[in-house]
Amino acid sequence: MKSYTYNYSFFTYLLVALLCFNLSMAQESDVTNYKMRFAFKTVKKADNTRLLEVKFIGQHKKDRKDLVPIFEAEINFYNILNDEEILLGTSKTSEEGIAQLILPENQKYLFDEDGAINLTARFNGSETIDEQEESLTIKDIQITLDLKEIDSVKTVFAKVFTIDSLGNENPVDEAEMIFFVQGMLSKLKIQEGEISDGEFEFEFPTDIPGDADGDVTIIASIEDSDEFGNAVQQQTIKWGSHVIEPVTKVKNTLWSEAAPLWMYIVLTFLLVGVWANYVYTITNLFKIKKEGKKIQT
Amino acid sequence: MNLKNRKRELVKEFSPMLENWSLGSKIWIGFLIAIILVGIYAFILQFVKGHIVTGMRDNVVWGVYIINFIFFVGISYSGAFISGILHFFKTPWKNSVSRIVELITVLSLLIGPVFILLCIGRLDRLHYLFLYPRIQSPITWDIIAIMTDLVGCFIYLYLTFIPDFAILRDNSDLKIANWRKKLYKTLAINYQDTPSQRERLHKITRTMSAMIIAMAIVAYTVLAWIFSLTLQPGWNSTIFAPYFIIAGLYSGVGFIIICMYLIRKYFKLEKYIRKIHFIAAGIILLVMSLLFGYFTFSEYFPKWFSHKTNDGELLKTLFSSYFWQFIFANYIGVLVPIVILFFKKFRTIKSITFAAIIAVLGLWLNRYLIVIPTLETPYMPIQDSRIEFIHYSATWVEWSLTFTGIAAFCLLFTLLIKFVPIIPMSGIIDYERENSKKKQPSVTE
Incomplete structure (x- = not known):
């Protein structure tokens, strides 16, 4: 009996523990298991502004599908010519690990002798993540x-x-x-x-x-x-070959406003059948009540 | 058999349950109310601040609330099913369990849908469900099914209560408040237990019991379709509806056994709820555990065998992040009850109750594994990379409201069994009446 009670209590505690705590295995989040990916690109946009974008992501060394975006990392963007560095702006990475900076149309750049601009994105490093830098040399x-x-x-x-x-x-x-x-x-x-x-x-x-x-x-x-x-x-x-006419009439389908006819029929039959039985039951209850009243009087 | 005397005897026997509030029961009620008050605070917090106070996010939009909803509604439907079977087939030992089952049915159906309301982010738009329903939507079917079933269960419960209300009304020895006497009188609707009244009541109760069985199957099927009619890996399954019904019956039978054990112990009803009732319920639990095990295997095996990418991802999640939960829900939760209930020598009241506890907890976890890991492995990759968007973890608000649901169930159950005897007195009289008829020599003999 004693051992039975012991088992009973043991299993009960085990069950309570299982129910109360989500035992999801914690993801291995040690930064040394991850290799840093620091991708820098620039896009000259339709309004002639220039987008500078860094994607900063940690990739697990063993499980390459395990990607962890680096959040809130401060990225500095520079225009560099020889020893001269001009800070274009700073941006922090989002929850997706993306930092963006938009340069205006009239932005002044330093050009090298080939007429190219050197753009550099730099992360100065933190306690756990090393410094990262990537440069692009492009023509405007x-x-x-x-x-x-x-x-x-x-x-x-x-x-x-x-x-x-x-x-x-x-x-x-x-x-x-x-x-x-x-x-x-x-x-x-x-x-x-x-x-x-x-x-x-x-x-x-x-x-x-x-x-x-x-x-x-x-x-x-x-x-x-x-x-x-x-x-x-x-x-x-306005070069479209034809204007798409909005569909004005849709038959009764799963995705139209009105359901297929058979659904109405089946649902009506089921509901009428069940509720009619409820009415029948309640009617009989009234009859029972009436009969009881007669006996009492 | 002197009916009047027998009725008086029975009322006298059950009167301590109806008249007295012991200190223990007062503390118990106080404890339940305390849990409910904490739950009310949690609900106000959720209502004011929104779902951010829960663990639910963009991907895992359903958490423990929906699991509690399925769990409670499953218990209710299985209760309705079992109660219907007991009445329809006039099972000889139905008196010992029928009222427990009926109370479980109605109370679970009252508590369960409240959890679905907690899942709704914009409760202020709840009435839109009724103003602009889409007949094509399984959610609409479910609302209709739950409401229809709730009304049906209430009527059915009331039908089974009427003869007992009449007995309580006619007994002047009962030391209860006047309002309760008046209420018994009203609810007894002039029932005098005449042959014609009895016959009429039996007829409509039997019809309703058949209706309740059908309703339970339809309603739980519709609930399963809410999941299986989506294309989510893990939900889009043709056997989901029967799987849900079997799982519901399994947890329902387990829950009834636990209630039988507690009620028997607390009210000292060893005379009425006997070992044979536990063994009978245990054998039903054994059959259900075998069926549930079979359906669980049939659900997961094709997923593993087919090697479909998304199914594979889901199984990988189940066998990694949710390994222990999966083992408990689908191995321990099935095999332990089978082992206990299969061998005759293990079939004691306590061991059967223990098997029932394992089954009920396993089933709750099984529902958790159906909902959460599936939502964590959608077809489209999860865009937001914050950990709480990828992995669901219930907050204290959700746990508090979960325990509030359980406490509300226990409180209502405690209050109702103070209002009507947990063993139907009319059922005992009917049983004795039938027996005495059988003993009398017939005219043709």
Whole structure:
């Protein structure tokens, strides 16, 4: 009996412990198990501002799928020429481990003799994480888009050039360019090719539907270029092949306002059947009451 | 058999339960009220500050509240099912357990849905569910099913109470407050136990018992569909509805055994709740544990065998982060009751109750494992990297409200068994009446 009581108590305590505490195995969060990934990129945006972005993530040395973003890390962005360092700004990493800084269109840069800008992102280190730094040397690129109808042919003209320290425009040559149309969820690639003498042109496809108003947004983009970094330009024009008519009448489906007919029928039969039985029961209770009253009187 | 005297005897026998409030029961009620008050404070905190005070976040949007909801509603449906079976088939030993089962059924169905309200972030929009219901939504089906079932269970419970209300009304020896006497009179609806009244009451009780069985199956199926009609790995399963029903019956039978044990011990009802009742309930628990084990294996084995990426991820989570919970819920929670109940020599009242406790706790954990790890392994990768968004952990507010639910159940149960005897007196009289009829020689003999 004693041992039985002992077992009983032991198991009860074990169960209570199991129920009250979430025994989820703690993730191994020792920083020495992680290798730091410090990725720096720059994007020249459509409004000619420049985005500087650092993605700071710890990757587990054994389980490479285990990625832990570094949160609240202070990143300094610099423009460097020889020994001269200009602090462009500072930003802290978000919960996703991303730090961003947007430089205005009229930002002044230090250019080297080739007309390139050296951009550097630096994390000064902490008690547990070492200093991290990455630099990019890019030329300040600009894309202009010109959308024209020539003899009823919708044509996209893109002009791509760099600006040197004196403000001169130099046409870009032999850079890969991609064109997209913006969709609801993602971008649809419609053309790609190499820029020749700072220019690229192509006929816009005739089968791209627009939005409800027939508008399409055309995006010109240079991606991950060693010489120019990333650059985008976009423009919206009423070039959609047809306007999508909103569906006015939808049959009774799972996703329409009205449910399929059989659902109403089945539910009605079930509910009427059950509630009719309740009514029948309550009616009988009244009969029992009435009969009892007669006996009493 | 002198009916009047027999009724008086029975009232005298059960009157200590109905008349006296011992110091122990007062302390017990005070303790329950204290837990409820803490729960009310937790609820106010949640209502004012929102779900941020819980462990629920963007991915794990359902926590222990939904588990308690499934658990309580499962107990209720299984109670309704068992009670319906006891009445419909006129089971000889039904008197000992039927009222316990009926009270469990109604009280769990009152407590369970409250937990679903706690899951709702915007309680101020609750009425939208009724104003703008979508017939295609399993949530709407569930609301309809729960409300219909609740009404049905109340009617059914009331039907089984009427003859006892009449007995209590007719007994002047009972030392109770006047308002209680008046209430018994009202609730007894002039029932005089005449043959025609008795026949009518038996007829509608039997019809309602059949209805209750069907309702329990439909309602718990609908609850299972809330999960299985989604495409979530771990939920999207064709056997989820029968699996839920079996799991509900398993936990329900276990819960009834625990209640039988406590009531028998506290009220010293060894004469009415005997070992044979525990053995019968234990054998039902054994059958349910075998069925539950079979369904659990059938649920997880294809997931492991098919090697589908997301199912694999879920199993990996279950066997790593939730290893001990998984072992307890699906191995210990099934095998321990089977071992105890399978061998005759282990079938004592205490060991059967112990097996029931293991089964009930295992089932609660099983529900936890159905809900939480699944929500932690969605199809789309979790964007937010904060630990509380990736791993769910219930806060004190959630635990407090969980224990408040249990305390509210115990409090209502304690109050109700002070209002009507836990063993139906009318059932005992019906049983004795049937026996005396059988003993009398028939006309054709």
